[in-house]
Amino acid sequence: MNRNPQLNKQGELQHLLTTEGLPISILRHILDTAESFAGVTEREVKKIPLLRGKSVFNLFFEPSTRTRTTFEIAAKRLSADVINLNIAVSAQSKGETLLDTVNNLSAMHADMFVVRHAQSGAAHMIASHVRPDIHVINAGDGRHAHPTQALLDMFTIRRYKQDFHNLRVAIVGDILHSRVARSQIHALTTLGVPEVRVIAPKTILPSKVERLGVHVYHDMAQGLKDIDVLIMLRLQNERMVGASLPSSEEYFKYYGLTQEKLAMAKPDAIVMHPGPMNRGVEIDSAVADGKQSVILPQVTFGIAVRMAVMSILAGN
Amino acid sequence: MNRNPQLNKQGELQHLLTTEGLPISILRHILDTAESFAGVTEREVKKIPLLRGKSVFNLFFEPSTRTRTTFEIAAKRLSADVINLNIAVSAQSKGETLLDTVNNLSAMHADMFVVRHAQSGAAHMIASHVRPDIHVINAGDGRHAHPTQALLDMFTIRRYKQDFHNLRVAIVGDILHSRVARSQIHALTTLGVPEVRVIAPKTILPSKVERLGVHVYHDMAQGLKDIDVLIMLRLQNERMVGASLPSSEEYFKYYGLTQEKLAMAKPDAIVMHPGPMNRGVEIDSAVADGKQSVILPQVTFGIAVRMAVMSILAGN
Amino acid sequence: MNRNPQLNKQGELQHLLTTEGLPISILRHILDTAESFAGVTEREVKKIPLLRGKSVFNLFFEPSTRTRTTFEIAAKRLSADVINLNIAVSAQSKGETLLDTVNNLSAMHADMFVVRHAQSGAAHMIASHVRPDIHVINAGDGRHAHPTQALLDMFTIRRYKQDFHNLRVAIVGDILHSRVARSQIHALTTLGVPEVRVIAPKTILPSKVERLGVHVYHDMAQGLKDIDVLIMLRLQNERMVGASLPSSEEYFKYYGLTQEKLAMAKPDAIVMHPGPMNRGVEIDSAVADGKQSVILPQVTFGIAVRMAVMSILAGN
Numbered sequence: 001m002n003r004n005p006q007l008n009k010q011g012e013l014q015h016l017l018t019t020e021g022l023p024i025s026i027l028r029h030i031l032d033t034a035e036s037f038a039g040v041t042e043r044e045v046k047k048i049p050l051l052r053g054k055s056v057f058n059l060f061f062e063p064s065t066r067t068r069t070t071f072e073i074a075a076k077r078l079s080a081d082v083i084n085l086n087i088a089v090s091a092q093s094k095g096e097t098l099l100d101t102v103n104n105l106s107a108m109h110a111d112m113f114v115v116r117h118a119q120s121g122a123a124h125m126i127a128s129h130v131r132p133d134i135h136v137i138n139a140g141d142g143r144h145a146h147p148t149q150a151l152l153d154m155f156t157i158r159r160y161k162q163d164f165h166n167l168r169v170a171i172v173g174d175i176l177h178s179r180v181a182r183s184q185i186h187a188l189t190t191l192g193v194p195e196v197r198v199i200a201p202k203t204i205l206p207s208k209v210e211r212l213g214v215h216v217y218h219d220m221a222q223g224l225k226d227i228d229v230l231i232m233l234r235l236q237n238e239r240m241v242g243a244s245l246p247s248s249e250e251y252f253k254y255y256g257l258t259q260e261k262l263a264m265a266k267p268d269a270i271v272m273h274p275g276p277m278n279r280g281v282e283i284d285s286a287v288a289d290g291k292q293s294v295i296l297p298q299v300t301f302g303i304a305v306r307m308a309v310m311s312i313l314a315g316n
Numbered sequence: 317m318n319r320n321p322q323l324n325k326q327g328e329l330q331h332l333l334t335t336e337g338l339p340i341s342i343l344r345h346i347l348d349t350a351e352s353f354a355g356v357t358e359r360e361v362k363k364i365p366l367l368r369g370k371s372v373f374n375l376f377f378e379p380s381t382r383t384r385t386t387f388e389i390a391a392k393r394l395s396a397d398v399i400n401l402n403i404a405v406s407a408q409s410k411g412e413t414l415l416d417t418v419n420n421l422s423a424m425h426a427d428m429f430v431v432r433h434a435q436s437g438a439a440h441m442i443a444s445h446v447r448p449d450i451h452v453i454n455a456g457d458g459r460h461a462h463p464t465q466a467l468l469d470m471f472t473i474r475r476y477k478q479d480f481h482n483l484r485v486a487i488v489g490d491i492l493h494s495r496v497a498r499s500q501i502h503a504l505t506t507l508g509v510p511e512v513r514v515i516a517p518k519t520i521l522p523s524k525v526e527r528l529g530v531h532v533y534h535d536m537a538q539g540l541k542d543i544d545v546l547i548m549l550r551l552q553n554e555r556m557v558g559a560s561l562p563s564s565e566e567y568f569k570y571y572g573l574t575q576e577k578l579a580m581a582k583p584d585a586i587v588m589h590p591g592p593m594n595r596g597v598e599i600d601s602a603v604a605d606g607k608q609s610v611i612l613p614q615v616t617f618g619i620a621v622r623m624a625v626m627s628i629l630a631g632n
Numbered sequence: 633m634n635r636n637p638q639l640n641k642q643g644e645l646q647h648l649l650t651t652e653g654l655p656i657s658i659l660r661h662i663l664d665t666a667e668s669f670a671g672v673t674e675r676e677v678k679k680i681p682l683l684r685g686k687s688v689f690n691l692f693f694e695p696s697t698r699t700r701t702t703f704e705i706a707a708k709r710l711s712a713d714v715i716n717l718n719i720a721v722s723a724q725s726k727g728e729t730l731l732d733t734v735n736n737l738s739a740m741h742a743d744m745f746v747v748r749h750a751q752s753g754a755a756h757m758i759a760s761h762v763r764p765d766i767h768v769i770n771a772g773d774g775r776h777a778h779p780t781q782a783l784l785d786m787f788t789i790r791r792y793k794q795d796f797h798n799l800r801v802a803i804v805g806d807i808l809h810s811r812v813a814r815s816q817i818h819a820l821t822t823l824g825v826p827e828v829r830v831i832a833p834k835t836i837l838p839s840k841v842e843r844l845g846v847h848v849y850h851d852m853a854q855g856l857k858d859i860d861v862l863i864m865l866r867l868q869n870e871r872m873v874g875a876s877l878p879s880s881e882e883y884f885k886y887y888g889l890t891q892e893k894l895a896m897a898k899p900d901a902i903v904m905h906p907g908p909m910n911r912g913v914e915i916d917s918a919v920a921d922g923k924q925s926v927i928l929p930q931v932t933f934g935i936a937v938r939m940a941v942m943s944i945l946a947g948n
Contacts, residue, residue: 046685046741047713053362055389065717066736073687073740076713081363081392085381096592104382104591107615108389109362275736276728299739369678371705397679397708401697412908420698420907423931424705425678 005127012316015127015136016309018145019187027190031155033308038301040077050311051080054111058084059102059126060139061117066275067139067149070299071114074306080112102126106134112313113137120144120179135313143179148309149274150183152302154191156294157229159301160270164191168226170217170265171196172255173233173282174204180274181233185212199223200255203245220254220261227265232257232273235282248281258284262292270294321443328632331443331452332625334461335503343506347471349624354617356393366627367396370427374400375418375442376455377433382591383455383465386615387430390622394630396428418442422450428629429453436460436495451629459495464625465590466499468618470507472610473545475617476586480507484542486533486581487512488571489549489598490520496590497549501528515539516571519561536570536577543581548573548589551598564597574600578608586610637759644948647759647768648941650777651819659786659822665940666787670933672709682943683712686743690716691734691758692771693749698907699771702931703746706938712744734758738766744942745769752776752811767945775811780941781906782815784934786823788926789861791933792902796823800858802849802897803828804887805865805914806836812906813865817844831855832887835877852886852893859897864889864905867914880913890916894924902926 004021008014013026040046056075058068068084075082087101105113112135115123120142127136140146154164161167169188175181175198188196189212198209199217210216217223224230235251245251257271271283271293279285288295320337324330329342356362372391374384384400391398403417421429428451431439436458443452456462470480477483485504491497491514504512505528514525515533526532533539540546551567561567573587587599587609595601604611636653640646645658672678688707690700700716707714719733737745744767747755752774759768772778786796793799801820807813807830820828821844830841831849842848849855856862867883877883889903903915903925911917920927 043685046687053359055362055392065719069715069717069737070740072715073713076687076715081389083385083388083392085385087381097595100591100593100595103612104615105385107612108386108619109616275732277732279729279732296735296739299736300741303740369675371678371708397705399701399704399708401701403697413911416907416909416911419928420931421701423928424702424935425932 005124008316013312014316015123015138016147016313017123017127017136017138019147019150019183019190020145022147022186022190024190024192027151027154027187030151030305030308030312031158033312034151034155034301034304037304037307037311040304040307046077047079048077049079051075051078051111051314054080054314055109056080056082056112056114056310057105057110058082059087059105059113059115060085061087061115061122062140064116064140067116070302071137071139071306074303074310075112077303078307078310080310098122098125099129102129106130110134112310114139116140118142135316137309137313140179143177143182145183146179147183148302148306149180150187151309152298152305153184153231153272153274154187155301155305156272156298157270159297160294161228164188164193167193167228168195168197169193169229169231170199170223170227171214171231171233172199172220172223172257174235175200175209175233176204176206177236178233182212184231185214189213197223197227201245221264224261224264227269230257230262230265230269230271232271232283234274234276235278248278252281256280256282256284257287259286259290262287262290268292272298275299321440324632329628330632331439331454332463332629333439333443333452333454335463335466335499335506336461338463338502338506340506340508343467343470343503346467346621346624346628347474349628350467350471350617350620353620353623353627356620356623362393363395364393365395367391367394367427367630370396370630371425372396372398372428372430372626373421373426374398375403375421375429375431376401377403377431377438378456380432380456383432386618387453387455387622390619390626391428393619394623394626396626414438414441415445418445422446426450428626430455432456434458451632453625453629456495459493459498461499462495463499464618464622465496466503467625468614468621469500469547469588469590470503471617471621472588472614473586475613476610477544480504480509483509483544484511484513485509485545485547486515486539486543487530487547487549488515488536488539488573490551491516491525491549492520492522493552494549497547498528500547501530505529513539513543517561537580540577540580543585546573546578546581546585546587548587548599550590550592551594564594568597572596572598572600573603575602575606578603578606584608588614591615637756640948645944646948647755647770648779648945649755649759649768649770651779651782651815651822652777654779654818654822656822656824659783659819662783662937662940662944663787663790665944666783666933666936669936669939669943672936672939678709679711680709681711683707683710683743683946686712686946687741688712688714688744688746688942689737689742690714691719691737691745691747692717693719693747693754694772696748696772699748702934703769703771703938706935706942709935710939710942712942730754730757731761734761738762742766744945746771748772750774767948769941769945772811775809775814777815778811779815780934780938781812782819783941784930784937785816785863785904785906786819787933787937788904788930789902791929792926793860796820796825799825799860800827800829801825801861801863802831802855802859803846803863803865804831804852804855804889806867807832807841807865808836808838809868810865814844816863817846821845829855829859833877853896856893856896859901862889862894862897862901862903864903864915866906866908867910880910884913888912888914888916889919891918891922894919894922900924904930907931
């Protein structure tokens with residue numbers, strides 16, 4: 001029985017919805033394919049005709065210029081036609097159901113949907129209703145998953161650290177509200193990282209987070225010891241209100257990544273951040289722009305990884 | 317004398333503004349051309365170089381993601397460059413006149429304008445002022461006309477019923493505010509449909525609607541008898557307020573299309589809707605998703621019909 | 633020492649930020665290149681593969697459909713991929729700094745940024761931080777500069793008057809708030825126009841404007857005498873409030889360009905306006921649509937000039 005809604009009957013990638021339960025062979029196939037595309041973005045002419053004549057719909061029910069842009073660039077470099085739909089402001093407000101909207105767009109002979117939605121499970125729901133020749137990519141759903149972000153993070157780690165099997169990775173910050181963290185943890189675990197740590201105050205950690213296979217730390221000094229890879233999460237200002245956190249200054253004091261705190265990790269540790277950064281809240285500018293930061297390479301690799309996902313899906 | 321602003325001196329289509337007064341030969345030419353494009357959208361590579369190097373401007377003075385998207389897809393499949401302009405939020409707010417806006421865009425060597433505007437007659441006005449090498453397509457103007465929607469509906473009817481000459485067609489709902497209904501009635505009449513009925517409460521019927529050549533019914537049981545094609549119109553919630561209609565529940569009870577009411581039509585009747593649907597208001601989900609519904613094929617055919625209109629205009 | 637941030641070490645155009653300090657050889661090179669593109673926009677197929685595979689990012693921190701559209705058309709005619717970013721509504725509102733936004737977009741292997749920003753100096757700041765293979769075009773920054781508008785104005789003047797060396801040019805209106813006027817004055821002076829006049833009430837003239845090399849007039853009759861080229865500036869309604877100006881009627885009476893006032897200039901004087909026009913405020917419709925108006929040709933030439941700037945930058 002095929003219980004994984006992301007795979008077709010041959011066990012190939014049909015949709016990319018989450019890194020949870022994704023076989024290691026598919027994870028590696030995406031990373032290897034992305035390697036071959038990483039060169040394309042540095043060539044003089046950056047176009048490849050792999051998706052020529054295909055229509056990629058960016059369905060953003062939640063605004064995100066940055067993520068939408070990376071998918072748009074990736075699709076255009078594969079020569080696809082890209083249709084940007086900011087659904088929040090149109091059909092939905094006319095009372096149409098999400099499923100009717102998607103069915104209508106499918107009927108226009110879409111080939112791929114890139115979906116961003118504030119509700120967890122939205123991309124899954126869409127994937128389970130589209131025609132079999134349409135592919136769905138989850139570009140972030142609620143607090144649930146953001147698989148292409150996690151994949152570009154894995155690509156970045158592999159580029160700088162080669163092997164996953166001897167790494168200690170720490171994810172620092174608002175794990176509770178982060179779909180990025182969830183997707184990273186699943187990918188890291190599948191790829192064989194022996195020790196994944198989460199470092200945060202209790203108020204922004206999910207209850208029973210240990211079940212995901214991570215080690216919990218509330219103190220940076222302890223949590224950063226012997227760490228090879230640091231992933232800093234964005235702290236959204238709206239979380240600061242009320243009981244969860246006292247103030248951004250207080251947060252920075254205990255959990256903000258400074259050169260001093262970074263010195264507690266291994267000397268060759270790399271620093272990652274999914275962006276957009278709050279400088280002076282979760283990360284100090286000296287670190288963000290410092291030698292150990294790979295934050296901008298992450299963005300560059302994100303194009304290659306999204307090209308890889310799209311081209312693999314289009315071939316299955 | 318050339319009194320039809322849509323035709324050039326040779327009697328060819330210069331602009332598509334309304335189905336009213338459009339010769340049957342041109343209607344048929346559009347439908348036949350659309351047949352040839354219907355295959356394109358199902359091919360592996362969906363691009364045709366017919367409009368390569370042409371610039372299609374989507375001028376949407378009224379937002380409509382769905383309609384804008386179908387035109388954008390159609391134009392891109394013809395290899396045109398598409399420029400999306402949401403005019404509501406920019407130049408118009410700077411006090412520029414509609415004509416100055418259009419003259420400026422014309423000066424940028426536009427080849428085609430797809431115009432959506434809340435005011436009836438806007439597309440006509442623009443068509444009467446542009447340079448002779450620019451083509452205007454009305455994508456909906458006020459309560460006046462929405463010709464490409466009517467044409468895709470004709471295409472759908474022809475696909476499922478082959479011949480127009482022995483059909484009874486019923487349009488159900490808010491005829492008063494519907495540019496779609498007006499354009500459908502003109503197209504159906506020209507194509508030789510012998511009996512077109514409108515079914516609605518008096519409050520949402522235009523006065524003297526019979527002059528358009530339709531038969532008026534206020535009762536679904538009578539109106540649906542012997543019907544081959546049912547076209548359900550969207551009931552906009554804002555019409556419900558005040559005197560016109562008591563409530564959406566009440567409306568659904570008398571005019572909402574259920575399986576029971578559908579059974580009053582011919583057993584092989586098809587059900588159409590221009591979308592977006594209000595499920596449970598003008599149409600029941602069992603009908604919308606039922607065997608007689610051709611609502612999603614309408615959307616698919618809409619791409620081919622818009623490709624046909626654009627390619628015919630570009631050739632004239 | 634290379635003190636001009638627009639030029640690379642070979643003295644070639646690296647960014648287009650302002651007309652101030654731009655060597656006459658580069659101004660002429662842009663105008664000559666634009667001549668060769670002016671024909672392209674009139675051909676049947678308007679595409680040239682010069683920027684194929686290049687990514688042009690329209691970074692509009694301030695909305696402007698008209699300017700964004702001209703750059704989008706110019707880039708698409710050069711076969712570039714165009715990414716439109718309305719930054720106001722996204723990343724910036726998440727608290728990211730302008731520089732982080734730009735660094736992120738650069739990391740996506742952008743080739744060119746077209747930047748519009750409400751703050752003077754924004755394009756300069758971005759240009760001074762991007763990688764050396766990225767080119768920045770200023771599409772308007774605060775009250776500072778709008779070089780492509782000035783260049784298309786120079787192109788228009790050269791088309792209609794051939795030689796700059798025997799011209800009298802008058803710029804009429806709100807010089808104080810106009811980045812367009814500033815860029816025009818620098819370009820006119822560099823190109824050898826012997827007499828540039830500004831005509832306006834004192835309240836909308838910069839103090840010490842004479843330092844820019846212009847002659848100041850407060851009276852139209854005197855200022856328009858012997859003039860070859862009239863450039864009317866848009867009067868923004870928000871300037872009318874308060875002390876600066878009494879009312880738009882009053883302004884029109886003294887400074888609005890009517891046929892009567894135009895008669896005070898040379899009989900073959902041309903009338904220009906950067907748009908969008910306020911008819912009945914700074915210009916009368918009879919003049920705007922009259923024989924001496926070259927306002928729509930300006931728009932057409934704007935595409936060719938922007939194609940020229942982009943292709944020159946891409947080659948350097």
